[in-house]
Amino acid sequence: xxxxxxxxxxxxxxxxxxxxxxxxxxxxxxxxxxxxxxxxxxxxxxxxxxxxxxxxxxxxxxxxxxxxxxxxxxxxxxxxxxxxxxxxxxxxxxxxxxxxxxxxxxxxxxxxxxxxxxxxxxxxxxxxxxxxxxxxxxxxxxxxxxxxxxxxxxxxxxxxxxxxxxxxxxxxxxxxxxxxxxxxxxxxxxxxxxxxxxxxxxxxxxxxxxxxxxxxxxxxxxxxxxxxxxxxxxxxxxxxxxxxxxxxxxxxxxxxxxxxxxxxxxxxxxxxxxxxxxxxxxxxxxxxxxxxxx
Amino acid sequence: xxxxxxxxxxxxxxxxxxxxxxxxxxxxxxxxxxxxxxxxxxxxxxxxxxxxxxxxxxxxxxxxxxxxxxxxxxxxxxxxxxxxxxxxxxxxxxxxxxxxxxxxxxxxxxxxxxxxxxxxxxxxxxxxxxxxxxxxxxxxxxxxxxxxxxxxxxxxxxxxxxxxxxxxxxxxxxxxxxxxxxxxxxxxxxxxxxxxxxxxxxxxxxxxxxxxxxxxxxxxxxxxxxxxxxxxxxxxxxxxxxxxxxxxxxxxxxxxxxxxxxxxxxxxxxxxxxxxxxxxxxxxxxxxxxxxxxxxxxxxxxxxxxxxxxxxxxxxxxxxxxxxxxxxxxxxxxxxxxxxxxxxxxxxxxxxxxxxxxxxxxxxxxxxxxxxxxxxxxxxxxxxxxxxxxxxxxxxxxxxxxxxxxxxxxxxxxxxxxxxxxxxxxxxxxxxxxxxxxxxxxxxxxxxxxxxxxxxxxxxxxxxxxxxxxxxxxxxxxxxxxxxxxxxxxxxxxxxxxxxxxxxxxxxxxxxxxxxxxxxxxxxxxxxxxxxxxxxxxxxxxxxxxxxxxxxxxxxxxxx
Numbered sequence: 084x085x086x087x088x089x090x091x092x093x094x095x096x097x098x099x100x101x102x103x104x105x106x107x108x109x110x111x112x113x114x115x116x117x118x119x120x121x122x123x124x125x126x127x128x129x130x131x132x133x134x135x136x137x138x139x140x141x142x143x144x145x146x147x148x149x150x151x152x153x154x155x156x157x158x159x160x161x162x163x164x165x166x167x168x169x170x171x172x173x174x175x176x177x178x179x180x181x182x183x184x185x186x187x188x189x190x191x192x193x194x195x196x197x198x199x200x201x202x203x204x205x206x207x208x209x210x211x212x213x214x215x216x217x218x219x220x221x222x223x224x225x226x227x228x229x230x231x232x233x234x235x236x237x238x239x240x241x242x243x244x245x246x247x248x249x250x251x252x253x254x255x256x257x258x259x260x261x262x263x264x265x266x267x268x269x270x271x272x273x274x275x276x277x278x279x280x281x282x283x284x285x286x287x288x289x290x291x292x293x294x295x296x297x298x299x300x301x302x303x304x305x306x307x308x309x310x311x312x313x314x315x316x317x318x319x320x321x322x323x324x325x326x327x328x329x330x331x332x333x334x335x336x337x338x339x340x341x342x343x344x345x346x347x348x349x350x351x352x353x354x355x356x357x358x359x360x361x362x363x364x365x366x367x368x369x370x371x372x373x374x375x376x377x
Numbered sequence: 378x379x380x381x382x383x384x385x386x387x388x389x390x391x392x393x394x395x396x397x398x399x400x401x402x403x404x405x406x407x408x409x410x411x412x413x414x415x416x417x418x419x420x421x422x423x424x425x426x427x428x429x430x431x432x433x434x435x436x437x438x439x440x441x442x443x444x445x446x447x448x449x450x451x452x453x454x455x456x457x458x459x460x461x462x463x464x465x466x467x468x469x470x471x472x473x474x475x476x477x478x479x480x481x482x483x484x485x486x487x488x489x490x491x492x493x494x495x496x497x498x499x500x501x502x503x504x505x506x507x508x509x510x511x512x513x514x515x516x517x518x519x520x521x522x523x524x525x526x527x528x529x530x531x532x533x534x535x536x537x538x539x540x541x542x543x544x545x546x547x548x549x550x551x552x553x554x555x556x557x558x559x560x561x562x563x564x565x566x567x568x569x570x571x572x573x574x575x576x577x578x579x580x581x582x583x584x585x586x587x588x589x590x591x592x593x594x595x596x597x598x599x600x601x602x603x604x605x606x607x608x609x610x611x612x613x614x615x616x617x618x619x620x621x622x623x624x625x626x627x628x629x630x631x632x633x634x635x636x637x638x639x640x641x642x643x644x645x646x647x648x649x650x651x652x653x654x655x656x657x658x659x660x661x662x663x664x665x666x667x668x669x670x671x672x673x674x675x676x677x678x679x680x681x682x683x684x685x686x687x688x689x690x691x692x693x694x695x696x697x698x699x700x701x702x703x704x705x706x707x708x709x710x711x712x713x714x715x716x717x718x719x720x721x722x723x724x725x726x727x728x729x730x731x732x733x734x735x736x737x738x739x740x741x742x743x744x745x746x747x748x749x750x751x752x753x754x755x756x757x758x759x760x761x762x763x764x765x766x767x768x769x770x771x772x773x774x775x776x777x778x779x780x781x782x783x784x785x786x787x788x789x790x791x792x793x794x795x796x797x798x799x800x801x802x803x804x805x806x807x808x809x810x811x812x813x814x815x816x817x818x819x820x821x822x823x824x825x826x827x828x829x830x831x832x833x834x835x836x837x838x839x840x841x842x843x844x845x846x847x848x849x850x851x852x853x854x855x856x857x858x859x860x861x862x863x864x865x866x867x868x869x870x871x872x873x874x875x876x877x878x879x880x881x882x883x884x885x886x887x888x889x890x891x892x893x894x895x896x897x898x899x900x901x902x903x904x905x906x907x908x909x910x911x912x913x914x915x916x917x918x919x920x921x922x923x924x925x926x927x928x929x930x931x932x933x934x935x936x937x
Binding site for chain 2: 268277285
């Protein structure tokens, strides 16, 4: 057994990224597989929505609230649009917007967090207190307030939620970067005369990336839920753009008639949230060094 | 106290206490089980101290813990038997094992600072096991703890227990931990590198205290260490382990005199490395009257330090932790601009702060760190680590850079096969070599080596020292070598600077500093370095007591 282990001095062939990934995937538990399959299928739906969807996004096909039939597998909504088509386009809009938002808040919060960890002092203090103020106001209410001031367009939603959510990224990236900036290799880079961006992106970022990626997944769920909630409240993505949150609201009256239509977009939201969480859990477990006691 | 010992029956010396047969232990890493201990037998009699030595990764600690019937998380005992006082610790129930732990078998860890709970007072933690096992009431346990503190020669034994762990020094905490282990008068104590993290001057006191108390209570002990000179003082018998196997086992004296196996002999030879000193004339670095402090100048960490470093030579800066050695390095590199004084480099005044130095100047002063694990970015492969300074200072890119990396790798006695490795795929010695190559890549005039060999095994230490010496000969580079280890100083230095509490106590050529007469502090430091003579500690304590040089050593001999 020990012969198989890597001994010092013995040269091993470099493990490629692809081989590493394959090895990782082979050990993935069923829940993670489930999550990955769901996420990939959502991604495919979102990317190829116009090819997959049977009708146009806001095409009125007939009467409102039609029950499911061969023409409309999931029936029609309150304006007579095909529900299945709306769901597929909804994936594209809701997920797309959520993804852009998280990427934006990730880069903003992550960059500022690492900068705070590197420079400490007044920069850290000022940024830290601003973040405190932002976090002390309930996010949804704050977002509603800002949206009603600047008006709700997709761009505004993205910018506002990205800004509010970057506070979380700031906190987590600052705290993990704090543990890395004290390492000798960061000091060595500093002594070499490297500039701040090298230290940030080449020395620190690769070492805190696993934590941030896991956080990325979690934040994606939250952003996605926030957007859906905003849409449900009428201040999110505006009609006629298909979006799961507003679809729930628009068809909510059907619930009283015992119809499942409004549950479909809600279910789509729930399924994706669960799937992302499964994958994040597995990823965190892998990267945190937690070990199953055997 | 007496009744407690009686209850267990008299501790007869010489009866078998621990008997381990054919022990195999596996550890889980990289998704596989690896064998860490491969069939080791161990016998320990009552009242006997067994020294276990070996390099890191030899399985010493794993074996020590196994003697308690314990396997660390991620480890499992696969084969063999561990008999403690007639009972097989592998087969008894968990509850039974827990009854033995603390009360009859105790463990003293390397880092007492990490083993104590910082939120509780020392005495509460000392008596915890005795009370928890129902051996004594809190009152008697506390009284006993105070008497143990006295026996271990802790200052103010009646009140020291009331302090919190951070309020006492590292050496005191290590002794407090020994008191904790002693509180139930166990039959067996496992000491896992108890003095490795301590300074030599503190180490002497802890060693003397441990040796006395083990003898007083006739406790059996397994003493795990990588330091031969230490184990020579402590153990009756020595086991040498390597790669999880027993290399050699013999009584201490005969082992020291006539080691049989080649591996053991090589261990013994390491400490004999010595370099003839060469005087230098032309000075490369002149430090003049430098004061430095952290924060707003509350406590001076460097106090009026003046040092001259000759070109192409090695100046060893020696001192205990807290003497300001590393701060001196920070002052030279510009990480901590001095409050006062000047540093001249190559005849020119060195700008005090890092930010005000230009790239060319930064290139000329390089640094190598104590721990290669933290000095190498775990996400950068060897090519990037060595290639970056080549690219940054000399503008080498692409194939030219790769060729240069290969050249440097051969210079440090490695080769191109390693370019794609990540640090965690290298051994400790290889990592330190990569750090050396990174420093050399800049083609510096001066390299500051901060305890570069302290984290390495003895044989690897010797290799690294030889490499550094060879590089100096070939490249003419100057070293400022910061260390606390006198053997290392002998091996590498031309000149020595002895530091104590931020001041330079003595400086001069190696032969001058190492030969008497010494100033008082140098004398204390030099005499505290353990030697490979089993009588060294005894003789030292007697000598110190008679010259009355050191009050605690004097007390040591009086009480024992």
